Amino acid sequence: MTAEVTVESLARRVAILEAEADIRRIQARYMFLCDTPNPEYGVEDDKARIDRIVQLYTRDAIWEGVGEYYDNQFGRAVGQEAIRAHFEGFWDEKRDPRLILNCHYLTSEQIHVHDDLVNADGQWVHMQPWLFSDGTAMLRSSRLNNLFRKEPDGKWKIARTRTENVFIAPLPATWASDYPSKMVLMQP
16 A cells, blocks of 8 residues: 555545534534524524524435325425524524423434545434423334435535424423523533
């Protein structure tokens, strides 16, 4: 093996590792921004939160729920504006009951950077408790099979979010006794 081949091989391996790290961060950031109450410091309303979520997606991105439980519940949104409308439904001020607690826990990560180094896919399992203003609550688990694309500016973005139900379990209204109305940990 020549020094040139070794350098090329190492450069490719570094590019793959950097892509995996970027994808891991963008997926975690997406989940972080979807938590309720929103933990992002300086984001005072849901419009600003949704703006930040939409910025994580490519212009032609797809967000879809698939499978027997999510086809009709979440549907399919194509493009940033459709994805924006999808999220506006979650945090609509007029929604009754309102979502007051939701936290995403990610596990079982698999990230695959494709040979072209500009496309990748990733799979996760996530679980999230939901609590609504009327006291109803549930525990939801889903599998994610997402696509990512490196944009011409060199930044990775989500090209597709695809989620499928693993289970939904009702929780008693008293399952969470203490929870904040506002997150403060990320404040300077």
